[in-house]
Amino acid sequence: MTQVPNTIQLEASTExxxxxxxxxQTLADLFPEYSRSKLKTWIQDGNVSVNGEVITVPRHKMQIDEVITVHAEMEVQVNSVAQDIALDIVFEDEHILVINKPADLVVHPGAGNPSGTVLNALLNHVPDIDRVPRAGIVHRLDKDTTGLMVVAKTVPAQTHLVDQLQRREMSREYEAIAMGTMVAGGVVDEPIGRHATKRTHMAVREDGKPAITHFRVIEKFRAYTHLRLKLETGRTHQIRVHMAHLKHPLLGDQTYGGRPRLPKGASNAFIDTLRGFQRQALHAAQLSLFHPESEEWMTWKAPLPRDMQDLLEAVRQDTKENPEDMI
Structure with missing residues (x-):
């Protein structure tokens, strides 16, 4: 384990x-990458100012359009060990790293996954990344979601990227296969919070955090729809929860969609394909952001992984075999 002091500088405006x-509470919402206890300590230690005035009372009530600034020292603790795990690197320089994450790879160690994660791989690939909070991880993808994610290699780069996320400047686009036939795109603007009884699940709820997902139809089939989605916010399981809320959960998502719904007249081969797809059909296909050093707008794309390509072809073939069921 290493312990390294880092200067944390954050700024955001209240909405x-x-x-x-x-x-x-406001700090926890604006800066979710830091624990509530750490944020409270920073307030009490005089490291937080509101409109230029240092506030040391956590219960201080907030107004709209106030500027909150955090300037603090943080002891970064990295308990994980470096592991020689291959990373599909799409881009790398001295400031950031963009990877194409495969399915079945957890991003950050946790209960049930103490090692074998993206973080362990990063510690091996960039040894001094242990000086950056969370080993530079700025945003996560679910274990079984594939695609692009950016990692900061320095504290200033991480601060810059987190700020882009909070200001909704970073663009993240996904491809997915949803259950049911959707005839048009749209926007889901529904708040998301922790499920009332299933603590590992998220749900649409009135007291949740704002969450906005844009989606459009790429191709529709007799029982499924190939979608392109764009996140305006980045809540946990956002796309999966929003699509389930529309009654079009993602194919393969057993958490929010249950077991695959088998269309009538499906061939045995197609049924085997559906049952053999053991993850949510979701892929982070495009990532765009301002480079934290040069400020250049950069875009990366990752093609659909083979398993989703094969699934799409099977869905397309099923529709050809049952054209009378097309809407």
């Missing part, structure tokens, strides 16, 4: 949703 909230 309508923060009106009347406590300062510690």
């Amino acid at each position: 309508a949703a923060h009106f009347g909230l406590r300062l510690d």
Whole structure:
């Protein structure tokens, strides 16, 4: 384990949703990558200012359009070990790393996954990344979601990228296969929070955090739809929860969609394909952001992985064999 002090500098403005909230609650919403206890300690230690005035009371009530600034020292602890795990690197320089994550790879160690993660691979590939909080991980993909994610190799780069996420400047686009036939695209603007009884699940709920997902139809089939989706916010399981809310859960998503719905008249080969696809059909296909050093707008693309390509071809073939069921 290593312990390295790092200077944390954060800034954000409050929105309508923060009106009347406590300062510690507002910080937790604006800077979710830091623990609530750490944020509270920073407030009490005089490391947080509101409109230029240092506030040391966590229960201080917030107004709209206030500028919150955090300037603090943080001891970064990395308990994980470096592991020689191959990374599909799409781009790398001295500031950032963009990878194409495969399925069945957890991003960050946790309960049930103490090692064998993206973080362990990063510690091996960039040994001094242990000086950056969370080993530079800025945003996550679910274990079984494939595609692009960016990692910061320095603290300033991480601060810059996190700020882009909070300002909704970073663009993340996905491809997915949803159950049911959708005839048009649209927007889901529904808040997401922790499920009331299933603590590992998320759900649409009135007291949740704002969540907005844009989607359009790429191709429709007799029982499924190939979608392109763009996140305006980045809540946990956002696409999966929003699509389930529309009654079009992602194919293979047993958490939010249950077992695959078999269309009538499906061939045995197609049924075997559906049952053999053991993850949600979701892929982070495109990532765009401002480079933290040069400020250049950069875009990367990752093609659909083979398993989703094969699944799409099977769905397409099923529709050809049952054209009378097309809407």
